[in-house]
Amino acid sequence: MKRRVMTIVGVMLMTAGSLVGVAQQPPAGQAPGDFLPVSSLPAVEQLPAAPLMIGAYAVVWVVLLVYVWSIWRRMKKVEGELADLRSRLQSR
Amino acid sequence: MARAFTPLAVLAMLLFAIAPFYVASAPDEQTMGLIQRVFYYHVPSAMLLFLSAFVCGIGSAVFLFKRSAAADRVAVAAGELAVAFGLIVLITGPMWARKAWGVWWQWDARLTSSLLLWMMFVAYLLVRRYGGPGSEKLSAAMAIFGMANVPFVYVSVNFWRTIHPNTNVVMTLGSGMRGPFWFCAASFLLLYVLLLTLRRRLEEQRASVEQLYLALDD
Numbered sequence: 001m002k003r004r005v006m007t008i009v010g011v012m013l014m015t016a017g018s019l020v021g022v023a024q025q026p027p028a029g030q031a032p033g034d035f036l037p038v039s040s041l042p043a044v045e046q047l048p049a050a051p052l053m054i055g056a057y058a059v060v061w062v063v064l065l066v067y068v069w070s071i072w073r074r075m076k077k078v079e080g081e082l083a084d085l086r087s088r089l090q091s092r
Numbered sequence: 093m094a095r096a097f098t099p100l101a102v103l104a105m106l107l108f109a110i111a112p113f114y115v116a117s118a119p120d121e122q123t124m125g126l127i128q129r130v131f132y133y134h135v136p137s138a139m140l141l142f143l144s145a146f147v148c149g150i151g152s153a154v155f156l157f158k159r160s161a162a163a164d165r166v167a168v169a170a171g172e173l174a175v176a177f178g179l180i181v182l183i184t185g186p187m188w189a190r191k192a193w194g195v196w197w198q199w200d201a202r203l204t205s206s207l208l209l210w211m212m213f214v215a216y217l218l219v220r221r222y223g224g225p226g227s228e229k230l231s232a233a234m235a236i237f238g239m240a241n242v243p244f245v246y247v248s249v250n251f252w253r254t255i256h257p258n259t260n261v262v263m264t265l266g267s268g269m270r271g272p273f274w275f276c277a278a279s280f281l282l283l284y285v286l287l288l289t290l291r292r293r294l295e296e297q298r299a300s301v302e303q304l305y306l307a308l309d310d
Contacts, residue, residue, distance in 0.1 A: 049127040049191050056130045056184040057112070060137070063183075064283070067176045071290050078297045085304035092308075 101286055107279035114275050119268040127191040130184050132272055135262065136280040137180040138206070142242050143284070144174035145209065148216070149239020152232035161299065164228060167235055169291035171216045173284065174238075178210035193255055201252035205245040212238040 111132070121128035151167030154160050185203070186196040197203065212234065219231040249258040265273060 047191055047194075049125060052187045052191050053127055053129055056187040057133060059183045059187070060133045060180050063176060063180050067172075067287070068290075071287070071294060075290075075294050075297070078294065078301060081301050082297060082304065085301065085308065089304060089307060 104282045104286055111276050111279055114272045118272045124192050127188055130188040132276045134181060134184045134188060136277040137177045140177040140280055140284050141174055141181055144170045144177060145239050145242045148174055148235045152235035156232045165292050165295035168295055169288050171213050171235060172291055173287055174213040175217060182210060198255050200254040200256060201248035202254050202256040205248050209241050209245050
């Protein structure tokens, strides 16, 4: 009899404790670590795609233009040297 | 090639001017959306990185075994282009990844091996530039080693667990994406041939300068 009473009291205490715990939990979706769909993020926290895409295309153009410019610059220098050397050879 | 250079250069500029509009007409990818359009420049650049590595490696092999100076000049030109196109791949890729994966970089098989391949050709150029006498042969050996890495970089996405899309993507493109992709690939390839020709011409002129210096010393 005593054991039955103790069991019932134990179950009631555990139930009461669970109820208190559930009552203290934040609403669903707001506890740390909860998964949230990206569409529910405030707009300021979503990463915009357009600047990254435009930036990537700009990088391609910049790298290619810089490379073409560097070839042109080196070519000018070498052509100047060639012209100078040819004139020196001819004047010998 | 000399006579065709200017018209081909004009054609390349025209193709590059049209490409963004053609890319804009492609449909949005269903999971990645707008950022997936980086694919139309990123993948052709990667293809040209691999092509440059092969051209540099083959040119270097011909230089080493047949002592062909002309092959060496092509190898140098291709080595520089490997670095240029590799740089494009390694910058545009992370910009795409930041939006698609949420991170700029992952040390997975494809990204890491691509970075190493690019670094090998940077090392090739540094050895050519600062290595002193005999550096042509050493750098040629490095280029052959770099070329041998290309198949591993390509299949890395199929053999290792990686976040990078695998090699089936290009072959299974939807009809709306195939046209813009191959248009961009053709534009890049034409540009590549022109840049390779130009850079090889620069090496030829440098060789002429050396010969003239030797003639002056006589």
